[in-house]
Amino acid sequence: MRVWLTRKLADCIDGVDLSGQEVGDVLELSSRDASLLLAEGHAEPNRRKIVRPSARESLRGQSKQEDAA
Numbered sequence: 291m292r293v294w295l296t297r298k299l300a301d302c303i304d305g306v307d308l309s310g311q312e313v314g315d316v317l318e319l320s321s322r323d324a325s326l327l328l329a330e331g332h333a334e335p336n337r338r339k340i341v342r343p344s345a346r347e348s349l350r351g352q353s354k355q356e357d358a359a
Contacts, residue, residue, distance in 0.1 A: 291324040293317055293333035303332055 294316050301309040304326040311317060316336050319327070327333035 291319055291321050292336035293319060293324045293327055294336045295327070295333050297332050299332075303327065304330060 295308070295311055295313055298308055298311065298313050301307070306319070306323045306326055317324075317333070324333065328335070
């Protein structure tokens with residue numbers, strides 16, 4: 291199940307490992323993990339048609355472009 295991470299207060303929330311994830315990331319999780327994050331208000335269902343890269347992925351892309359230049 292895909293969810294959109296809307297807040298992150300710790301690297302592990304209700305047993306769901308969020309280390310390496312940032313607010314705004316779209317996560318592919320098991321139904322159980324997604325339901326926990328949704329119930330606790332840490333995520334929303336992913337209803338966006340376009341999945342934007344996370345801030346971290348955007349920075350990686352910029353770094354690669356700068357290296358190529």
